[in-house]
Amino acid sequence: MSDPRVTGSIRYAQDIEFEDMLHARILRSPYPHARILRVDTSALPEHVIALTPDDVRGLGHYGCQIKDQTVLALERARFAGDPVAAVAAPTRREAEEALDLIDVEYEELPGVFDVVAALAQNAPLVHERHPISDNDAAYFDMRPQQGTNICHRFRIRHGDIEAGFAQADVIVEETYRTASAQHAAMEPHACTARWHDGRLEVWTGTQTPFNLRMELAGIFGLPEERVRIVCPPMGGAFGAKTFVRCEAIASALARKAGRPVRIVLERSEEWLTLNRHPATIRVRVGARRDGTLVAKQVECLVDTGAYADCGPGVAQKMGFASPGPYRIPHVWVDSYCIYTNLPPNGAFRGYGAMQAIWASERTMDLLAQRLAMDPLELRLKNVLVDGDHYCTGEVMHDVHFAECLTAAAERAGWSRDRRGKGLCVLMKGMQTPSRASIVVAANDDGSFTIHCATAEMGQGAWRSMRLMAAELLGVPVERVHFAEPDTDIAPYDTRTTSSRSTYMMGQALVEAVRQVRENGELGYGEFVSKGGLDPDTGQGIASSHWHQGAGAAEVSVDEETGKFQIVRLHTAIYAGRVVNRAGAELQNEGSMIMGLGTTLFEGITFADGQVTNANLSDYNIPAAGDLPQMSHDLIERAGADIHGLGETALPPVPAATGNALYSLGIHVTELPISAEAVLQAIERRDQRQATHDSKEGAKEGRR
Amino acid sequence: MKIHFKLNGVATEVEADPDEMLLEVLRRDFKLSSVRETCGVGICGACTALVDGAPISTCIFLAALAEGCEITTVEGLGGDHPVQRAFEEAHAFQCGYCTPGMILTVKAFLEENPHPTDEEIKMALGGNLCRCGCYVKIIDAVRRAQLSS
Numbered sequence: 001m002s003d004p005r006v007t008g009s010i011r012y013a014q015d016i017e018f019e020d021m022l023h024a025r026i027l028r029s030p031y032p033h034a035r036i037l038r039v040d041t042s043a044l045p046e047h048v049i050a051l052t053p054d055d056v057r058g059l060g061h062y063g064c065q066i067k068d069q070t071v072l073a074l075e076r077a078r079f080a081g082d083p084v085a086a087v088a089a090p091t092r093r094e095a096e097e098a099l100d101l102i103d104v105e106y107e108e109l110p111g112v113f114d115v116v117a118a119l120a121q122n123a124p125l126v127h128e129r130h131p132i133s134d135n136d137a138a139y140f141d142m143r144p145q146q147g148t149n150i151c152h153r154f155r156i157r158h159g160d161i162e163a164g165f166a167q168a169d170v171i172v173e174e175t176y177r178t179a180s181a182q183h184a185a186m187e188p189h190a191c192t193a194r195w196h197d198g199r200l201e202v203w204t205g206t207q208t209p210f211n212l213r214m215e216l217a218g219i220f221g222l223p224e225e226r227v228r229i230v231c232p233p234m235g236g237a238f239g240a241k242t243f244v245r246c247e248a249i250a251s252a253l254a255r256k257a258g259r260p261v262r263i264v265l266e267r268s269e270e271w272l273t274l275n276r277h278p279a280t281i282r283v284r285v286g287a288r289r290d291g292t293l294v295a296k297q298v299e300c301l302v303d304t305g306a307y308a309d310c311g312p313g314v315a316q317k318m319g320f321a322s323p324g325p326y327r328i329p330h331v332w333v334d335s336y337c338i339y340t341n342l343p344p345n346g347a348f349r350g351y352g353a354m355q356a357i358w359a360s361e362r363t364m365d366l367l368a369q370r371l372a373m374d375p376l377e378l379r380l381k382n383v384l385v386d387g388d389h390y391c392t393g394e395v396m397h398d399v400h401f402a403e404c405l406t407a408a409a410e411r412a413g414w415s416r417d418r419r420g421k422g423l424c425v426l427m428k429g430m431q432t433p434s435r436a437s438i439v440v441a442a443n444d445d446g447s448f449t450i451h452c453a454t455a456e457m458g459q460g461a462w463r464s465m466r467l468m469a470a471e472l473l474g475v476p477v478e479r480v481h482f483a484e485p486d487t488d489i490a491p492y493d494t495r496t497t498s499s500r501s502t503y504m505m506g507q508a509l510v511e512a513v514r515q516v517r518e519n520g521e522l523g524y525g526e527f528v529s530k531g532g533l534d535p536d537t538g539q540g541i542a543s544s545h546w547h548q549g550a551g552a553a554e555v556s557v558d559e560e561t562g563k564f565q566i567v568r569l570h571t572a573i574y575a576g577r578v579v580n581r582a583g584a585e586l587q588n589e590g591s592m593i594m595g596l597g598t599t600l601f602e603g604i605t606f607a608d609g610q611v612t613n614a615n616l617s618d619y620n621i622p623a624a625g626d627l628p629q630m631s632h633d634l635i636e637r638a639g640a641d642i643h644g645l646g647e648t649a650l651p652p653v654p655a656a657t658g659n660a661l662y663s664l665g666i667h668v669t670e671l672p673i674s675a676e677a678v679l680q681a682i683e684r685r686d687q688r689q690a691t692h693d694s695k696e697g698a699k700e701g702r703r
Numbered sequence: 704m705k706i707h708f709k710l711n712g713v714a715t716e717v718e719a720d721p722d723e724m725l726l727e728v729l730r731r732d733f734k735l736s737s738v739r740e741t742c743g744v745g746i747c748g749a750c751t752a753l754v755d756g757a758p759i760s761t762c763i764f765l766a767a768l769a770e771g772c773e774i775t776t777v778e779g780l781g782g783d784h785p786v787q788r789a790f791e792e793a794h795a796f797q798c799g800y801c802t803p804g805m806i807l808t809v810k811a812f813l814e815e816n817p818h819p820t821d822e823e824i825k826m827a828l829g830g831n832l833c834r835c836g837c838y839v840k841i842i843d844a845v846r847r848a849q850l851s852s
Contacts, residue, residue: 003796004799006790006802006806007737007777008735008777008778010799011736012800188741233798235798235799236800238834267741267742267743458797458800459797460797582794586794586840590837591836592836593836615744616832617742617744623838625825625826630839
């Protein structure tokens with residue numbers, strides 16, 4: 001028995017200790033938008049170190065795509081929860097008590113709490129300017145709209161949209177909304193920073209060690225080599241542990257204190273640190289009588305909260321996911337990343353694709369209904385196949401949408417009876433362009449050690465790397481070790497996101513192993529994926545390869561109350577080649593279960609800009625008792641590329657469930673799907689039916 | 704105040720504030736990092752320890768109430784307990800953060816109900832959340848632990 005997760009001996013970032021370490025707490029603005037007039041720390045006891053706006057005024061700004069953040073809010077707090085001061089004390093309790101002794105004077109300002117208000121003329125501006133970041137997370141051209149709350153807009157222009165709709169026999173149109181959600185990793189954000197010999201060292205649970213190193217170097221005016229990031233395994237991340245979270249505050253406090261400082265966030269602070277982007281998506285799609293898609297127009301309004309974070313990237317990805325895996329000759333997409341005075345939103349498992357797929361795949365069933373077609377047949381008629389061009393202009397290769405769909409439909413017993421059942425098919429891009437590099441070192445005892453910056457957050461990446469290396473080296477996996485990522489030692493990697501690591505690092509590993517086998521000492525391998533999209537036309541390479549899948553859901557509905565249950569759930573995911581069987585199954589099952597939460601009950605609620613359910617008693621996440629009958633397929637092909645599996649099985653759950661409800665005439669447009677919304681949809685359906693019946697009756701009477 | 708209890712089989716004495724929770728004491732004074740805070744309100748089970756054999760959320764259990772009790776954390780199971788073996792064989796974890804709490808809950812549950820149905824297993828796990836969503840394999844681990852014990 002050795003797995004440290006089972007013995008409890010695994011050490012997360014929150015377990016890192018230094019002898020003279022201090023514990024920090026953050027003082028946050030109670031107002032969603034306010035001028036900070038005065039921060040008075042004079043009442044603090046002498047042994048408590050305080051960090052105020054004056055301490056950080058001279059430090060650099062940061063932000064992975066738009067440089068809009070400072071270590072603490074300086075002149076203005078932009079959301080209820082924006083850090084305005086921080087303290088470090090010998091114990092957590094003393095730090096907690098010190099927060100009450102800081103006196104801050106605010107002047108409240110009007111705020112904007114939804115994207116529609118934020119786009120209105122004369123809306124208060126969350127930021128005066130939107131400077132583009134030099135971080136390599138700003139990997140695409142950004143189009144900030146200065147003087148508005150839009151920090152990025154992304155477009156796809158493919159074909160002639162008006163001519164396309166003119167060719168359509170049937171056009172359907174609908175608007176969808178998805179709520180904000182909280183990652184709720186079991187381990188909160190945690191880090192410890194210390195300054196040592198003029199260098200900054202940070203132990204932190206992060207998916208993005210090199211992006212973080214670059215940001216901290218920029219903030220403190222250091223060359224990057226003078227910043228060291230060490231990444232212990234994380235207790236879950238799901239996108240939340242990316243870029244700068246509490247590391248800048250811990251580092252600034254540690255510098256002022258001259259001692260190591262640890263921050264472990266309180267649970268409620270997680271809702272004030274990073275959430276999922278709520279989106280409003282309008283879809284209009286046209287088809288010929290035989291079901292051939294001819295035109296699609298989509299508008300995405302993406303609420304990024306008070307700071308852009310990677311919102312521009314999410315808006316871009318939502319934009320290019322929204323046409324769906326279909327051949328459509330005329331496509332027009334406008335996707336906007338919009339500031340509001342809400343907590344910042346960022347990467348969340350699915351990265352904008354879930355929202356786009358919810359809107360796109362629900363609309364496919366509206367269209368099927370209007371055409372009186374089987375939703376499966378409609379999809380199969382239009383899905384992309386090898387050699388097709390996507391609306392970005394790229395040629396599709398190694399695509400298996402029809403296969404995924406057919407597998408999902410079969411498991412659902414689609415051909416026997418479609419009532420209460422729904423389908424969804426999806427494609428999701430992988431971070432493109434990006435670069436991965438890896439070192440394999442031969443040890444004296446005949447074992448090998450992998451050095452790379454891929455972070456472990458429970459997805460099993462470290463084991464997958466060891467398995468791939470062992471296979472290439474021809475040794476048992478026990479003889480291959482994985483060193484905890486440390487930017488002083490590991491070579492550069494873009495980051496551990498977008499289900500890219502097994503594929504990208506796997507490619508880099510081939511050369512590293514070849515070298516180490518040749519020289520018996522050390523091998524280095526690198527792999528680069530090239531591409532990118534023009535922000536004004538959406539033409540280029542969106543993704544060097546595509547994550548692909550399909551899902552089927554079956555529901556049962558209590559028509560008296562609107563309460564419904566997902567009875568059965570199936571996903572079919574294209575894996576190409578499975579590296580780590582148990583890990584792959586866990587990723588699929590985990591994605592599906594997270595998808596259940598998104599579908600059934602996960603939504604952050606706000607009142608006047610304040611989060612009203614920032615705890616796990618009011619914000620529910622799935623428990624064992626919530627599980628339906630679940631199954632999934634991992635589709636493999638001999639000689640195929642490895643396809644990442646971290647996210648693909650999440651987006652089909654909400655869309656397939658929505659479509660299952662629609663098969664019963666229950667049309668819902670918002671996530672999560674509440675019993676109230678289902679009941680209202682039942683009433684609307686019954687009214688339509690009654691109107692229809694009375695018309696038919698009148699016709700009957702006239703005969 | 705001084706509190707006395709048996710921790711993983713060893714009689715101990717510890718100094719704690721009257722309003723301190725057992726979670727804080729186990730982590731700070733005994734460096735038992737398998738006992739972990741997530742929700743802080745007794746819902747998620749990540750901070751579970753066995754107090755006289757029963758699973759308790761230590762984040763809302765006053766340390767003072769442990770006086771005279773026998774407390775077990777996963778460190779006290781020795782690493783080769785049938786429930787630990789079953790979790791490893793079933794691959795019933797991803798990040799591992801919730802795993803110690805899960806294992807302790809399952810141990811106590813199977814001692815009380817050695818041959819549960821799947822529905823009983825799901826209900827017994829109701830107080831232990833896993834955000835990675837490993838429930839399918841956790842339920843499998845409970846079945847395996849039952850067979851092997």
